Amino acid sequence: MKKRIGKILTIIISIIVGIIFISPFYLVLTNSFKTQRGIFTNVVGLPGKFATLKNYGEAFVQLDFIHSCINSLLITVISVIIIVIFTSMAGWMLVRTKSKFSTFLFFLFAAAMLVPFQAVMLPLIKIMGSAHLLNPVGLIFMYLGFGTSLSIILYHGFIKGIPMEIEEAAVIDGCNKFQVFWYVVFPLLKPITVTVSILNTMWIWNDFLLPQLVINETRWHTIPLKMFYFFGQYSKKWHLALAGLVIAMIPIIVFYFFAQKHIVKGIAQGSIK
Template sequence: MKSKKKLRISYILITIISCLIGVLFLSPFYIIIINAFKSKKQLFENTLSIPHSVTFDNFKEAFQRLDFISSLAHSLFITIVSVVLIVVFSSMAAWMLERTKSKLSGFIFTLFIASMIIPFQAVMLPLIRVMGKIHFLNVAGIIFMYVGFGSSLSIFLYHGFLKSIPKELDEAATIDGCNKFKTFWYIIFPLLKPMTITVAILNTVWIWNDYLLPSLVINKPNTLTIPLKTFFFFGEYTKQWNLALAGLILVIIPVIIFYFLAQKHIIKSITAGSIK
């Protein structure tokens, strides 16, 4: 009986703690949502209260200020192209490094792992200086840099996953007359789907939300991404919180849509990765 009481008490305590943690994590979303529908006056009167009168003017003005369609298109283009290139190049590189057992391949793989330790801020200024000299501070340049910075972690993840794929599949494909290119694309790459989804999600979230690198590379007003456009709500003397919060909700919507569309594949990738 005592053990049952202890279990019940521990269950109640865990439930209470879980609810408190849930409220703590959800509170920022509550603040963002309720204040996005308030006027500037209502927002400064009480930040935590429910709006007395709901207004959609913030969303209309934020939509125009963000130049939402244009900035969304730029963010989507940069994110999609960067992620596709990261997935293709990283999977190919990881496959060759894992299958080629030599000191050179081990050294190259170690270099990729070591590069993950170096923070971006340490190479930020020299990189921008070099890229500026070769006139590569544009959309193509930022995609090139995203591929470089995102490849190390992606190669590490693919390399670990490839160890669970038998090398005999490569040999069987070679016997059947496949060259290296066909062996990878028709045999190996389809088997990497769980890890490919994981790599794509990690890099999509990182690139979509990134502010620092685009702020250094993209200088033309007609090529700004959504994070850069959102920054314009915060001036030197004024901060338009009501418009900024409405803009944040508009920015979050594409991510939520992406999650719901990819939810089935995300769950599959997690379960497949755990089985592997």
């Protein structure tokens, strides 16, 4: 009887938690089909006589979606590739180099995750401005810095499970360190590389604050930056903003659904090993 009651309570709590998590998506989706008047008339109701598809067409144009999507794609893809290359090599060297200094470096990267972005935001922008790097190149460089800690920790945990004998055999066959990593080790890192790529892609694609501080030229604005222009000083175009938000979510949701199975797999393997 107690097991049955516990099971029922678990189901009820799961349903309540599910509703809480789904409710923001419901509000965004339903209100994206309403006019501005329809949103203020009934926020939680389904689109009725105020339903319209014009919001999506207008939001698509105002977002300059194709151009801003290309900007977001370029910055995200280049940043993720650079993060994967540098952090995979760093994680490998920290695991294979047995010294107090390598241990110190690893814990230093782990401790860096505790530093909030807001604490270094203004000094960082001042330094990057003096170096004339307030542009997409500087933004990618900063993404490398902020994405390094978590990526190295994930790679570090995964690489510990790779037998050293595989690398020793490659060295005996005549491989140098560079060849050992790229031809032997890196192919074995595929599960965790996919996980690192997904986590960083979702973070960089949705990031607003750092691009707003760094990118000054309109031609390089990403989708999150374009979304900001729906909110003026004296008026807020909620109907267009919500429609634009749905459009902006579609690429990353499609990407996530195709890659979601690798997230849990990679994190689980990295944490266990």
